[in-house]
Amino acid sequence: MKLHLKIWRQPGKDHPGKLEMYDLDGLNPDMSFLEMMDVLNDRLTREGKEPVAFEHDCREGICGSCAMAINGEPHGPNDGATTCQVYLRSFKDGETLTVEPWRARAFPVLKDLVTDRSAFDRIMQAGGFISVNTGQAPDANAMPIGKETAEQAFDAAHCIGCGACVAACRNGSAMLFVAAKVSHLGLLPQGQPERKQRVRRMVEAMDAAGFGNCSNQYACEAVCPKEISADLIARMNRDYALSLVPKL
Amino acid sequence: MKLDARVPAGPLADKWKNFKASVRLVSPANKRKYEVIVVGTGLAGASAAASLAELGYRVKAFCFHDSPRRAHSIAAQGGINAAKNYQNDGDSVRRLFYDTIKGGDFRSREANVYRLAEVSVNIIDQCVAQGVPFAREYGGMLTNRSFGGAQVSRTFYARGATGQQLLLGAYSALSRQIGQGRVQMFPRHEMLDLVVADGKAQGIVTRNLVNGELKAHAADAVLLCTGGYGNAYYLSTYARGSNATAIWRAHRRGALFANPCFTQIHPTCIPVSGEYQSKLTLMSESLRNDGRCWVPKHAGDRRPAGLIPEEERDYFLERIYPSYGNLAPRDIASRAAKRVCDEGRGVGKSGLGVYLDFSEAIGRLGQKTVQERYANLFDMYHEITGESAYEAPMRIFPAVHYTMGGLWVDYHLMSNLPGLFVLGEANFSDHGANRLGASALMQGLADGYFVIPYTLGDYLSQQKPSGPRNAAETEAFWAATEDVQNRIRKLLEVRGGRPVSEFHRQLGKILWDQCGMSRTRKGLEQGIEQIRQLRKEFWEDLNVPGSGEDLNQSLEKAGRVADFLELGELMCRDALERDESCGCHFREEHQTAEGECARKDDSFAQVAAWEYSGEGKAAVRHVEPLKYEEVSLATRSYK
Ligand SMILES: Cc1cc2nc3c(=O)[nH]c(=O)nc-3n(C[C@H](O)[C@H](O)[C@H](O)COP(=O)(O)OP(=O)(O)OC[C@H]3O[C@@H](n4cnc5c(N)ncnc54)[C@H](O)[C@@H]3O)c2cc1C
Ligand code: SF4
Ligand code: FES
Numbered sequence: 001m002k003l004h005l006k007i008w009r010q011p012g013k014d015h016p017g018k019l020e021m022y023d024l025d026g027l028n029p030d031m032s033f034l035e036m037m038d039v040l041n042d043r044l045t046r047e048g049k050e051p052v053a054f055e056h057d058c059r060e061g062i063c064g065s066c067a068m069a070i071n072g073e074p075h076g077p078n079d080g081a082t083t084c085q086v087y088l089r090s091f092k093d094g095e096t097l098t099v100e101p102w103r104a105r106a107f108p109v110l111k112d113l114v115t116d117r118s119a120f121d122r123i124m125q126a127g128g129f130i131s132v133n134t135g136q137a138p139d140a141n142a143m144p145i146g147k148e149t150a151e152q153a154f155d156a157a158h159c160i161g162c163g164a165c166v167a168a169c170r171n172g173s174a175m176l177f178v179a180a181k182v183s184h185l186g187l188l189p190q191g192q193p194e195r196k197q198r199v200r201r202m203v204e205a206m207d208a209a210g211f212g213n214c215s216n217q218y219a220c221e222a223v224c225p226k227e228i229s230a231d232l233i234a235r236m237n238r239d240y241a242l243s244l245v246p247k248l
Numbered sequence: 249m250k251l252d253a254r255v256p257a258g259p260l261a262d263k264w265k266n267f268k269a270s271v272r273l274v275s276p277a278n279k280r281k282y283e284v285i286v287v288g289t290g291l292a293g294a295s296a297a298a299s300l301a302e303l304g305y306r307v308k309a310f311c312f313h314d315s316p317r318r319a320h321s322i323a324a325q326g327g328i329n330a331a332k333n334y335q336n337d338g339d340s341v342r343r344l345f346y347d348t349i350k351g352g353d354f355r356s357r358e359a360n361v362y363r364l365a366e367v368s369v370n371i372i373d374q375c376v377a378q379g380v381p382f383a384r385e386y387g388g389m390l391t392n393r394s395f396g397g398a399q400v401s402r403t404f405y406a407r408g409a410t411g412q413q414l415l416l417g418a419y420s421a422l423s424r425q426i427g428q429g430r431v432q433m434f435p436r437h438e439m440l441d442l443v444v445a446d447g448k449a450q451g452i453v454t455r456n457l458v459n460g461e462l463k464a465h466a467a468d469a470v471l472l473c474t475g476g477y478g479n480a481y482y483l484s485t486y487a488r489g490s491n492a493t494a495i496w497r498a499h500r501r502g503a504l505f506a507n508p509c510f511t512q513i514h515p516t517c518i519p520v521s522g523e524y525q526s527k528l529t530l531m532s533e534s535l536r537n538d539g540r541c542w543v544p545k546h547a548g549d550r551r552p553a554g555l556i557p558e559e560e561r562d563y564f565l566e567r568i569y570p571s572y573g574n575l576a577p578r579d580i581a582s583r584a585a586k587r588v589c590d591e592g593r594g595v596g597k598s599g600l601g602v603y604l605d606f607s608e609a610i611g612r613l614g615q616k617t618v619q620e621r622y623a624n625l626f627d628m629y630h631e632i633t634g635e636s637a638y639e640a641p642m643r644i645f646p647a648v649h650y651t652m653g654g655l656w657v658d659y660h661l662m663s664n665l666p667g668l669f670v671l672g673e674a675n676f677s678d679h680g681a682n683r684l685g686a687s688a689l690m691q692g693l694a695d696g697y698f699v700i701p702y703t704l705g706d707y708l709s710q711q712k713p714s715g716p717r718n719a720a721e722t723e724a725f726w727a728a729t730e731d732v733q734n735r736i737r738k739l740l741e742v743r744g745g746r747p748v749s750e751f752h753r754q755l756g757k758i759l760w761d762q763c764g765m766s767r768t769r770k771g772l773e774q775g776i777e778q779i780r781q782l783r784k785e786f787w788e789d790l791n792v793p794g795s796g797e798d799l800n801q802s803l804e805k806a807g808r809v810a811d812f813l814e815l816g817e818l819m820c821r822d823a824l825e826r827d828e829s830c831g832c833h834f835r836e837e838h839q840t841a842e843g844e845c846a847r848k849d850d851s852f853a854q855v856a857a858w859e860y861s862g863e864g865k866a867a868v869r870h871v872e873p874l875k876y877e878e879v880s881l882a883t884r885s886y887k
Binding site: 011028030031034035039041044045046049050051053056057058059061063064065078080081087089111114116117118120121124125126127128129130131132134136138139140143147150151153154157158184185188190 | 302314316317373377384385390412419427435458521522526628634746747749794799
């Protein structure tokens with residue numbers, strides 16, 4: 001099959017970028033989208049041109065590296081899937097695809113499709129943990145946790161930190177990402193002692209990193225490859241409000 | 249060279265206890281005077297960096313990823329073993345120890361494996377305390393599944409994303425230390441050389457992957473936690489960035505490389521579909537709890553699975569290994585699959601595949617339960633192949649998955665270079681010639697959380713915290729940085745015609761054919777010749793566009809492939825010199841009447857530890873004899 005690609009090329013952080021056209025022919029519909037990028041890059045290299053910089057690692061939907069928007073949709077057309085899980089059979093022969101990096105104030109472009117998402121790490125460093133040193137833990141079965149609760153915590157913990165939620169949001173808000181971590185730990189009994197300060201610190205770090213506010217459009221939920229529920233945002237807002245109530 | 253594993257005296261079950269009781273300590277006030285470099289922040293590195301910082305050491309941690317959370321460990325699916333015996337099914341530390349030694353075909357060090365089994369129980373406690381949402385029963389207790397090579401249920405899991413949840417746990421502990429300023433984190437930094445001065449590891453040279461800046465970092469000890477080297481085969485289940493550069497560079501600086509030919513080929517992966525293929529996807533071993541492997545009884549039977557009647561199917565694992573059935577260990581299951589395909593009974597277009605069938609399980613448990621257990625794996629299979637495993641059996645084939653080989657370490661996890669420690673998949677320590685499923689996560693976290701905090705202290709207590717370096721030492725840092733600089737220039741200056749991926753693919757094919765699931769003297773000798781030729785072409789015809797002062801992914805790849813091209817030859821050499829079959833290492837010349845491995849314990853119950861002797865010169869093979877005090881060397885049987 002044949003595809004026309006318009007890909008964002010930007011030589012560096014403080015350089016202007018633009019879309020460039022590439023035509024690819026002889027593609028196999030069973031190829032993954034990233035394998036098509038490999039084919040393009042090998043061709044560019046042979047032509048003595050610089051290949052397109054893009055991030056990827058696991059190529060199976062779990063590391064969260066492959067941040068790209070295809071035709072304006074973060075992670076492309078498939079529901080509940082990352083860019084690396086998109087196969088060419090999802091597109092029509094002869095289609096034109098626009099490929100761009102995440103667009104968000106807090107995620108500056110470093111080169112071509114590569115963005116700097118370290119703001120997520122800073123939010124985690126502010127409070128995304130349970131403070132327990134190695135060696136302090138009691139027996140794992142000392143505290144029973146209902147199956148239901150464990151499953152809900154897992155659903156929230158499954159976030160891969162890809163940032164698609166931010167890229168999809170017109171305000172560039174990171175609420176879904178933060179809500180997922182706050183809920184994962186807040187749902188579990190182990191997470192209770194630090195519940196209030198955790199949400200407060202993480203929300204403060206999120207604001208400091210330059211993410212926008214949430215205006216309840218839920219574009220985040222629609223693109224999230226792990227189908228994290230936007231209900232968690234309401235849950236986090238409640239926790240946050242409670243965390244501000246002074247101790248009586 | 250005499251290799252001293254520094255195994256403590258005393259009965260096996262007391263060694264670690266005794267060691268901890270008599271280990272030399274660094275006082276709390278002195279700990280902050282020591283600086284420790286941790287390279288790699290997957291399970292092994294993140295757990296080590298966090299635990300050492302909690303103790304008070306000053307830690308600098310490095311990874312080539314943009315965030316520690318993206319390390320390859322994130323992709324582990326199936327689970328983590330621990331001898332908790334929560335199922336009351338007869339598990340114990342001793343049994344986990346024995347299963348691991350036997351699974352490794354009696355080619356690992358007894359004392360290390362025993363310690364691993366011993367601390368496995370603490371790992372689960374630690375992870376639960378961090379908030380890892382392991383699967384539970386309705387009553388709120390932790391649940392388990394079975395994995396290959398075991399007759400008990402000791403595998404803890406978090407749906408099909410156990411590695412993700414464990415890594416996020418370790419990453420959160422690490423993040424806490426970074427937030428408190430106790431760990432200085434350097435993401436997007438690649439270690440390109442080790443600095444050795446005065447016979448000790450004293451630091452590393454890194455390249456900033458965004459702007460190309462080279463920098464030397466000094467420390468009192470260096471920990472390499474940089475993962476496995478299976479990507480030497482190009483196609484594998486590894487993440488695409490996984491590479492051998494850190495350990496290979498350390499090897500070139502004097503660290504011994506142990507058992508490089510011990511590579512695990514995992515039986516259940518999605519078969520290759522075309523030339524363009526960039527990676528192979530694992531279907532977790534946990535599927536073999538409920539899936540049954542079969543092929544048609546008659547060669548050349550091309551009917552769709554559904555049209556092949558029950559009596560014309562060969563459930564080959566159940567037939568050959570009745571007591572372990574579909575849960576036979578990986579090396580054994582992979583070879584069995586290869587054999588039936590070689591007989592012309594393979595399925596799928598290429599004939600390189602066997603069925604993994606869930607219809608019996610769906611009938612027994614209902615689709616809902618099967619979905620609950622494996623939904624994400626079934627979804628992944630569907631995405632990649634366009635087929636539903638609820639309706640027709642999966643097609644699977646073996647693929648490169650893990651490397652048991654790695655840098656040689658003693659009981660303390662220290663290499664032969666004082667001050668250089670190696671943790672996780674990067675070392676060779678615990679899995680012998682074959683790793684059992686769910687044991688890599690266990691080993692990575694055991695090394696990082698529970699072993700290194702003790703053994704590193706023992707080393708540092710005998711070292712003065714390094715102040716300013718003397719002239720000779722400073723010179724070593726300069727020289728290493730210059731070497732790195734020159735190498736980068738060399739890669740950029742070839743300016744030939746072929747992209748690096750082409751060389752990598754060719755290397756992979758050579759290794760798969762000559763040093764894969766079965767090996768012969770002739771094939772290995774040929775492989776070595778082919779690799780030398782390819783290496784020559786690489787340095788004549790490589791094309792790396794762009795510059796070194798920029799984010800340049802072609803340059804990153806080229807450096808890694810250059811190292812694979814050297815390591816690949818050593819893998820073949822090692823396979824050639826180990827003139828026996830054991831575990832994953834199947835030399836066709838040495839097999840039993842049934843086609844299983846024939847070990848030669850008299851001559852090869854030993855670790856091969858290779859010493860680098862210069863470019864173009866043959867590496868030197870040293871040995872650590874394996875002495876078994878508690879187990880007797882038996883022929884592995886899973887029948
Ligand atoms: C698909 C898959 C599924 C698996 N499932 C299981 C399972 O269910 N159970 C199980 O027990 N095991 C499983 N394994 C094996 C297991 O995941 C790995 O062995 C283990 O996670 C390795 O952890 P590690 O910490 O040693 O290395 P890794 O997680 O590979 O981490 C390596 C780290 O080193 C860094 N690094 C590497 N080189 C450099 C350098 N030169 N400079 C700077 N940084 C560097 C990387 O950035 C990364 O942070 C699986 C493996 C695969 C491929
Ligand atoms: S919430 Fe979803 S979209 Fe946002 S970072 Fe997590 S996985 Fe990605
Ligand atoms: S490459 Fe890992 S999620 Fe896409």
